[in-house]
Amino acid sequence: MSLPSPRHLFRAAAAAEMVTWAGLLGAMALKYGGATDAAMPLAGGVHGFVFLCYAAVTVAVWIDGRWPTGRGLTGLASAVVPFMTIPFERAQARRGEPADRWRVLDRTPTGHTPAEPTAAERLLARVLRRPAASATAALAVVVVVFLLLLAAGPPTEWGR
Numbered sequence: 001m002s003l004p005s006p007r008h009l010f011r012a013a014a015a016a017e018m019v020t021w022a023g024l025l026g027a028m029a030l031k032y033g034g035a036t037d038a039a040m041p042l043a044g045g046v047h048g049f050v051f052l053c054y055a056a057v058t059v060a061v062w063i064d065g066r067w068p069t070g071r072g073l074t075g076l077a078s079a080v081v082p083f084m085t086i087p088f089e090r091a092q093a094r095r096g097e098p099a100d101r102w103r104v105l106d107r108t109p110t111g112h113t114p115a116e117p118t119a120a121e122r123l124l125a126r127v128l129r130r131p132a133a134s135a136t137a138a139l140a141v142v143v144v145v146f147l148l149l150l151a152a153g154p155p156t157e158w159g160r
Helices: 006-032 040-065 069-077 085-094 119-129 131-152
Strands: none
Touching: 006 040, 006 085, 040 069, 040 119, 040 131, 069 085, 119 131
């Protein structure tokens, strides 16, 4: 399994999040416009799944790029506002981020002593060194979280 660069992975996740927002908003327009609510379960489910995947990718590039906390949280929050993942991704691209290579996997001498890797960076490196097994495990975690959220029902019914 070939490992995509952080930049390509983040760009794809941001685009997927935007597309699923469009699908969800379209399904909501059909439902609340009185046409049909048949599209809501599929659109909501797909959007929720992609939202969780975007969050996982954002955390990975946040750790790899050593983003400041505010930037990482802004990246996560951009998924909550319809279509904001693309402007956020483009703003990061203008900064040259995420990188074209996974920094946590870079073993190239740089001529200076690198900072000691954090526990999160060591975990991310371990995950990236075994992409097939890690992708399977990550997918399993996302599916479990997705199923738990699905069982909990719509967020509007959580306090009832």
